[in-house]
Amino acid sequence: MNSEIKTPWAQSPQEVLDILETSSTNGFSSHQVEERLRIYGRNLLKEEEKITQLARFLLQLKSPVVLTLLIATAISVLVGDIVDAIAIFTIVIINAIVGYIQEAKADNALEALKKLSAPHARVIRGGSIQEIPAADVCLGEILVFEAGDYVSADCRVIQASQLSADEAILTGESLPVNKDTVPVETSAPLGERKCMLFAGTAVATGTARAVVTAIGMNTEIGRIAGILESTDIAKTPLQGRLEQVSNRLLLFCLLVVFLVAILGMVHGEEWLDVLMTAVSLAVAAIPEGLPTVVTLTLVLGVQRMAKRNALVRRLSAVETLGSTNVICTDKTGTLTTGKMRVREVFTLSSGILKEEDAQRNDDALRKLIESSVLCSNASITSDGFATGDPTEVALLYLAKSNNLEHQYLNSAYPRLAEWSFDSNRKRMSVAVQAGSEVIIHCKGAPEALLPLCQLTEKEKVMILEAIETLSSQGRRLLSVATRTLPDPLQEFNVARYKDSVLVENNLTFLGLVSIADPPRQESIIAIQDCKAAGIKAVMITGDHPVTAKAIAQELGIVEDGIFDQVMTGLELEKMSPKDLEGQVEKIAVYARVSPEHKLKIVQAWINKGNIVAMTGDGVNDAPALKQASIGVAMGKGGTEVARQASSMILTDDNFATIVSAVGEGRAIYGNIRRTIQYLLSGNIAEILIMLGAALMGWPTPLAAIHLLWINLVTDGLPSLALAMEPVAKDVLKTTKRPSPKTFFDRRFYLELAFVSIITTVMALALYAYMLKTAGETLAKTYVFSFLVFAELFRSFACRSDQQTAFQMGLTSNLYHLLAVAIPVAFQIFLHHFDLFRALFKVQRIDWGHCLILLVLTLIPVTLIELKKWYVQSRKRSQ
Structure with a gap:
């Protein structure tokens, strides 16, 4: 058998089945599937070849920054400074390893998400219908389709009922194409192959069975994919903005580096020292690991x-x-449970009772429940599985x-007879045996049943008042009688009671x-x-306006006088887009709305x-899901088309999940923002310290090896740990909605300047004091360690914008605690081993001075935390 049939559309269904050696009723056995997957491969489009682990590592050495460092290493070797060369090269390799690990972890996580x-x-396999990953569909497989299904491979239709498919992705045809099983001419163009379904398209209406005639790159969409060549990897908007900021920072750094180099030469420093300092300063200033961290x-x-x-x-x-600030959501199954349940009961003796308040020891209530159950054809199995009319299932519950x-x-x-429900009578009755008597139980619409009951005027008034009260809440009402x-x-x-009139x-x-359908309790929250x-x-929702508004009020969506209007699909249809824009912020509920109207609603809000964010589950929801800023598809009951058109899928079809996801989005945004601020403020401080010393005519406070080491230990582990900060339970309440237009707002730059200036001023003051009292080498040693400790400790303040580290709990993020403790330990012991002192050109700091230095480095983080505490106290006093 060939890997594909050349013209299956020109052959009869049976001819195609024979060529592919398959059965329309039984499909393939598991052994046959394995054999065909082995021969023809999986149903996947060709992906870019995965990079080898060695290539991934070498790519870490390819950036201009690293190449500059390698040049610096070569220069050090040429002038005989072997120690510096080894130190710089070692740090380059360590940086490359860190980058390699980060990228590998990100790629692995993305692969896991792709599989999900x-x-x-x-x-059809072995005579039964099974659901499998689309990638496991093999040539000759029998596929089963219904409206909304995604077509996973090119296939020949062998059975069809009212079948049509949306093929816009291939042909540009805006309307669905009707499909059948009749062969067409061999030369028929793609759009006229009415007996074929193509990979990547969607079934719009009807049902079908089809045999797979081409998979993977042999499909029509696969041929298109083969023509297209794309080497650029799409970046997120966030990454694009980060690159823009990094480019601006780079320009600023180059100016500073040039100025520092000029000042160094003017002050008579060795040209090699000036060159190495300039190169390392440029490298230290740019957070090259930022895109990976993000x-x-x-x-x-x-x-x-x-x-x-x-x-x-x-x-x-x-x-x-x-950044989401509007969520347009379905009602049934998303805001509500999607299951009909009894909400209230009414008896003449007890009045209206909530379902949870109804007790069996009330004789009238017991009779009502028993009669409701006996006049029902639903059932609930021992494992809780319910079958039958949803209304009758509610009675059983x-x-x-x-x-x-x-x-x-x-x-x-035991049941003796049944008079089934019909639309004319609007009721159902059964006859049951009760000892030696025959009891009739009847349930139906109140307007159909009440005239058949023996009631006093007072009882009629009570019942009508109850009906009015419950109807105003959008309830479906059943009347029960015996x-x-x-x-x-x-x-x-x-036979004698064949006519229901005789018993009713x-x-x-x-x-x-x-x-x-009751609201989910988690939706209310x-x-x-x-x-x-x-x-x-x-x-x-497609529900009646009264029902829709009643549920909206229970959920708390409707805000009286502010956001309380209910609009029907008919009213929406008559409004122009401009008119809707003028009203949209007052409309809380849309009722009797078709999926086509969702697009209009989304566009008005945008x-x-x-x-x-817009939820949807049907084929017709796909345009609105695509149009929305965030399309949210239902994972349980939704169609494949809706899922493919969406940005997010709810695997539990629950509105509360959307809200928690928005909270996660804000938390992620906050983690990224604080991580970037942490990285940039430290790098800017290093630049300002070097520039300040040059302007004052002091010796360069930090050697090249110092800057590289600071960049390694303060930017690596802590930034990753900040990215892993747990989401606060009250994140939605405590975190402001991010601006959709800009990532770096005025507050961001003010905080960046505040931190950078504090660190710079303290470092230069310490350097000036040590130059005067202890000499150049020890002064450089103190500034070097001060910056390492200050940056590491400051990361505690970057865990939250509002709370202090102690309020959050130092152990609530153990990754961060370790990410700080390990470099601090390295830095302390660095001063107490001859090899490291020689490598980093520093002097020994005794333990007493180490403690003093640690206290000094706590000042920047303390000032930041005191600022948070002050803001909190002001809010409490307001």
Whole structure:
């Protein structure tokens, strides 16, 4: 058999099946699948060849910064300074190893995320339908489709019912193409091959079975992929902005380096020392590991989201997620449980009771529940699996909560006859045996059942008031009644009561049952979190407006007088986009809305300058999901098309998960922001210290090896540890919504300047004092260690913008504690070993002075933490 059939569209279904040696009813066995995967490979488009581990490591040495350092190493060797050459080269290699480890971890994490978001396909194997990863679909496989499914391979349709497919991705055709099983001409162009389904497209309507005729690069979309060559890796908007900042910093550094070099030559320093200092200063000033740290931060955050049932499909979406301020969401199954349940019951003796307040020891209530269950065809298995009409299932769960099992009731009162529900009568009745009597149980719409009941005027008024109250809450109401037939059991004849009118009269009213899809308790809390975080939640549903608003009020979405309007799809249809923009900020609920209307709603919010998350699960939701800033697809009940169009997938279809994901997005944003600030402030301080000393005419305070070492120990482990900072429970309440337009705001630059200037002033003051009292070498030693300790300790303040390190708990991020403790220990012992002292050109610092130095280095972090404490105290006093 060939790896593909040349023209399957020109052959009959049976001919294609014969050529591919497969069966439309049984499919392949597991052995056949293994054999075909071995021969023809997996159903994957060709990916860029993975880089080898050696190549990954060598790439760390390819940057201009590292090449500059290697040149500096060569110069040191040429002039005979072997110690400096070894030291610089060693640090270059260590930096390369750190970068290699970081990139490898990020790549591995991204690969894991790709596997999580891989599309699936339904196939027939061994005579049964199975769901498998799309990559495991093999040539000759029988695929099963329904509306909304993603087509994972090119295939010939062999069975079809009202089938159409969206092929815009291949043909540009905006409307779905009708499909059937009839062969077409061999020369038929792609758009006219009506008996084929193509990989990458989607089933719009109907159902089908099709046999796979091409996989991977042999599919039509695979051929397109083969033509396209792309060598550039797409960067996230965040990374683009970071590069812009790094380029500006580089320009600033070059100017400073040039100035320092000129001043050094003027002051009579050796040209080699000036050259080495200038080179190392340029290297120390640029946080070359920043892009890797940022990517790793995003990946770690995405992995945390995946554990909380939010699968982010695009890494770049994380930044946008944190800026979301509007969430447009479905109701059923997302805000609500998606399961009908009894919300209230009404009896003449007890009035309206919440379901949780209904007790079985109330005789009237017990009769109401028993009658409801007996007049039902639903069932619940021992493992909790329910079958039957959702309304009747709700009645069974009410009985279960009152310790009444439907199996027991059905066996205690055997059914003798049933008069099924129909749309004219709007009710259902059954006859059951109760000892020697025949009891009729009837349930149905109140307007259909109440006229058949024997009621006093007072009772009618009570019932109508209850109906009005419950209807205003958007409940679905059932009325339940009963009657004992005059015939004894032995004389009961079903044929005699064939007409339901003969039994559905003179009924005794038992009560009302209100049924609705209840809101998820976690959704109510999530809506409160949204409000605290400045996020508007908008409900979009196909339900009746009364029902929709009632649920919205229970959830807390509707804010009286502020955000309380309910708009129907019919009203929305009549509004122009401009008119909707003028009203959109007042509309909390859209009812009787079709999926097509979602696009209009999303566009209106976006045009008002908002970052919008939109949920969806159907094929028709795909345009709105794509249009939204963040498209959120349902992982349980959603279609593959919706998932492919989205930026994020909820594996539990729960609104609360969206809100927690927004919190994760803000936390990730905060971690990145603080990490960048930590890196840049330290590097700028180093530049300013060197420039300040040059302007004062002092000897260079830091040798090349010092700058390289500071860059290694303070930028490496601590920055990674800050990226792994746990998410605070109240992150939505304590973290402001990030600006969607800029990453580095005025506050960021002010804090950057504050930290850099404090560190610079203290380092230069220490240097001036030590130059005067202890000599140049010891002065350089103190400044060197001061900067290392000051940077490491300052990282504690970078863990949070609002809380101090002690408020957060020093051990709440053990990675950070280790990331500081290890370099501090290295730095202390560096001064007490002859080899390291010679390598770094420093003098011994006795333990007493070490302690004094450590205390001095705590001053910058203490000032930052005191500033936080002052801000907190001001907020408390307001």
